[in-house]
Amino acid sequence: MHVTHLSLADFRSYARVEVPLEPGVTAFVGANGQGKTNLVEAVGYLATLGSHRVSSDAPLVRMGADRAVIRAAVTQGERSQLIELELNPGKANRARINRSSQVRPRDVLGIVRTVLFAPEDLALVKGDPGERRRFLDELITARSPRMAGVRSDYERVLKQRNTLLKSAAMARRHGGRSMDLSTLDVWDQHLGRVGAELLAQRLDLIATLQPLADKAYADVAPGGGPLALEYRSSVGAGVESARTREDLYEQLIAALVEVRKQEIERGVTLVGPHRDDLLLGLRGMPAKGYASHGESWSYALALRLASYDLLRSEGNEPVLVLDDVFAELDSRRRERLAELVAPGEQVLVTAAVDDDVPGVLAGTRFAVSAGEVERL
Numbered sequence: 316m317h318v319t320h321l322s323l324a325d326f327r328s329y330a331r332v333e334v335p336l337e338p339g340v341t342a343f344v345g346a347n348g349q350g351k352t353n354l355v356e357a358v359g360y361l362a363t364l365g366s367h368r369v370s371s372d373a374p375l376v377r378m379g380a381d382r383a384v385i386r387a388a389v390t391q392g393e394r395s396q397l398i399e400l401e402l403n404p405g406k407a408n409r410a411r412i413n414r415s416s417q418v419r420p421r422d423v424l425g426i427v428r429t430v431l432f433a434p435e436d437l438a439l440v441k442g443d444p445g446e447r448r449r450f451l452d453e454l455i456t457a458r459s460p461r462m463a464g465v466r467s468d469y470e471r472v473l474k475q476r477n478t479l480l481k482s483a484a485m486a487r488r489h490g491g492r493s494m495d496l497s498t499l500d501v502w503d504q505h506l507g508r509v510g511a512e513l514l515a516q517r518l519d520l521i522a523t524l525q526p527l528a529d530k531a532y533a534d535v536a537p538g539g540g541p542l543a544l545e546y547r548s549s550v551g552a553g554v555e556s557a558r559t560r561e562d563l564y565e566q567l568i569a570a571l572v573e574v575r576k577q578e579i580e581r582g583v584t585l586v587g588p589h590r591d592d593l594l595l596g597l598r599g600m601p602a603k604g605y606a607s608h609g610e611s612w613s614y615a616l617a618l619r620l621a622s623y624d625l626l627r628s629e630g631n632e633p634v635l636v637l638d639d640v641f642a643e644l645d646s647r648r649r650e651r652l653a654e655l656v657a658p659g660e661q662v663l664v665t666a667a668v669d670d671d672v673p674g675v676l677a678g679t680r681f682a683v684s685a686g687e688v689e690r691l
């Protein structure tokens with residue numbers, strides 16, 4: 316798929332901007348702080364309903380405005396769709412597809428698919444487990460948009476279960492009546508059902524991604540691998556050998572039973588996909604804490620390229636977004652990456668200087684300066 320038009324109103328630094336886009340490579344070039352990333356961030360938002368830079372919507376709304384609108388025309392094969400998202404921080408966001416407002420924002424997922432690689436991705440390797448969980452879950456949702464529902468169900472169940480545990484913990488501390496544990500049993504089952512589904516998807520994704528990531532790393536950093544992706548679950552080491560969803564459910568329930576006493580003491584849910592991590596190994600060592608800066612960067616890039624390969628191989632080619640990545644690479648890696656991505660259906664690149672965009676990525680160029688986006 317590709318985006319044929321992007322239109323922003325009160326999004327980040329843009330009061331209004333209209334950007335016609337074409338398939339192939341488009342580069343946005345301009346000095347620091349001119350609004351290049353803001354453009355591709357908006358495209359990424361359409362695909363994930365979130366920003367790759369911030370965890371809340373408030374910074375996405377232009378300072379002084381109270382809502383932002385992202386509109387995009389999207390073409391997949393013969394089909395064109397117009398999607399519109401209105402961001403209302405503190406209130407519910409709204410969505411329209413082909414001008415119909417009978418849709419939830421979540422229904423937009425799957426129309427635009429992106430793989431976005433940006434300097435922030437270093438946190439995939441160096442950051443907290445939450446970064447890697449988000450990576451997995453966003454990719455799961457890109458593969459299968461209905462997983463957005465499963466993710467939000469999980470969040471909801473977790474929140475409710477935590478509330479229950481917190482009140483149990485309070486009651487315990489203040490010598491109150493002990494809680495009716497059958498209510499907790501019911502929440503365990505909910506958490507088990509939805510959690511098992513999420514676990515199953517993550518495990519399947521990791522197994523599929525592993526060889527692709529290894530290959531991608533060999534492409535960008537020849538001889539530097541191998542990579543090993545390993546799911547580290549709070550549920551226990553058994554999850555990786557679980558054969559069925561039912562197996563995972565049983566394991567999750569058993570793990571909850573095991574920690575129940577601690578959970579009631581501490582008032583939080585201690586096991587489940589929200590406490591898991593993806594271990595990134597490089598040559599038999601964990602990348603986090605061991606890999607060099609350049610290796611970590613190549614690792615993050617390999618994860619994104621593998622995601623791109625995966626989504627492409629499963630149909631509906633995503634838009635590839637490379638935000639400010641060429642400046643970080645030496646010239647050989649830069650050329651290598653450019654050759655890999657050049658044939659993509661749509662590739663959006665940002666760079667501070669023209670020379671950072673490799674020659675093979677000749678395509679449409681826009682100059683971005685003080686909120687003006689001008690085709691060169």
Ligand SMILES: Nc1ncnc2c1ncn2[C@@H]1O[C@H](COP(=O)(O)OP(=O)(O)OP(=O)(O)O)[C@@H](O)[C@H]1O
Nearest residue numbers: 327328346347348349350351352353374376377378
């Ligand atoms: N909510 C907002 N309202 C108004 N301006 C904003 C908002 N959020 C960000 N900006 C402005 O947008 C600019 C940053 O834009 P962006 O991140 O797209 O820059 P860039 O061109 O990618 O720069 P760099 O080359 O440094 O990455 C900053 O000047 C920032 O002040």
Ligand SMILES: [Mg+2]
Nearest residue numbers: 351352639665
């Ligand atoms: Mg930028």
